[in-house]
Amino acid sequence: MSAKATVVIIEDEPAIADNLIHVLEMDGFNVRWFATGEQGLAYVAGNNVELVVLDVGLPDVNGFELCKTIREFSDVAIIFLTARNDEIDRVVGLEIGADDYVTKPFSPREMLARIKLRIKKTVSTPIEVENCSSIDITASLLQSANYDYCVNGQMIGLTAVEFKILDKLINSNANVLSREQLLLAADIAPSASYERNVDSHIKAIRNKLRSYGLDDLIKTKRGFGYFYSESSL
Missing domain, CATH: 3.40.50.2300 (Response regulator)
Incomplete structure (x- = not known):
């Protein structure tokens, strides 16, 4: 293969x-x-x-x-x-x-x-979908395409759960989201045993963004959760 x-x-x-x-x-x-x-x-x-x-x-x-x-x-x-x-x-x-x-x-x-x-x-049959090359990358640092996000015309390579979490953060207008809210966004029933795994997903997303020098776009609000901001805080 x-x-x-x-x-x-x-x-x-x-x-x-x-x-x-x-x-x-x-x-x-x-x-x-x-x-x-x-x-x-x-x-x-x-x-x-x-x-x-x-x-x-x-x-x-x-x-x-x-x-x-x-x-x-x-x-x-x-x-x-x-x-x-x-x-x-x-x-x-x-x-x-x-x-x-x-x-x-x-x-x-x-x-x-x-x-x-x-x-x-x-394995699904490929279908015609929006891809990175068709996006105006000047609009924002990250752009959504085909259940992934793009940086400078390149797919980041997010898993399904990572995409849902990042998508929720980006579209929450810099509001802080709790682990429970992010689990719900990823279609996962919140539970005490799984909440801490959100931290692992955030770490994985940051690692993928680090390749483009953008890992600090996801910020931590200690004691509360996470938020996304392209502004320097």
């Missing part, structure tokens, strides 16, 4: 993860493995991911609940991995947003085929 697709494995059994990692990397995939749901969720929320292999029986969280959380902010392909073969589990998994369901033990080659099929199905 011309560009490496990223597959996230959230599985607490190293032997299972190692076998799958080997097969995927040999086929050209970029693979990230996490042994807990919390670690996997943080990575999926802050990065471009094509597919998640999600174990139902994780040590820190139920895989079904984790799937529902991911579906609050992402339509990434999800394949459940479980030791149980009950029909009710398969039905529940698919109803809450999973794309496929594989029981243990499984053939890594079969899983590879399922992963490639699901990724192929989620």
Whole structure:
């Protein structure tokens, strides 16, 4: 494949993860493995991911609940991995947003085929949309195009969550927004366990803006939240 697709494995059994990692990397995939749901969720929320292999029986969280959380902010392909073969589990998994369901033990080659099929199905046909080259870049330092933002005619490369957060900040007229408000803007149900992840998203956005010397456009109001301003304060 011309560009490496990223597959996230959230599985607490190293032997299972190692076998799958080997097969995927040999086929050209970029693979990230996490042994807990919390670690996997943080990575999926802050990065471009094509597919998640999600174990139902994780040590820190139920895989079904984790799937529902991911579906609050992402339509990434999800394949459940479980030791149980009950029909009710398969039905529940698919109803809450999973794309496929594989029981243990499984053939890594079969899983590879399922992963490639699901990724192929989620690739959208390109459509004609506004792009950076068609924008008057003198109007503002940042301009929105195709669910991303442009700087000097170049796409920044924001994830879906990052775009929604930055878009909300830019269009809030320099008003300070709380973490809860930014979660709602990103279509994520606010919760105490997830609020601090907003800081990670802000950090990721600033890192991408830093390449253009614009990371200070997003400012912190300590104790309250964040705001966007092109004025020097």
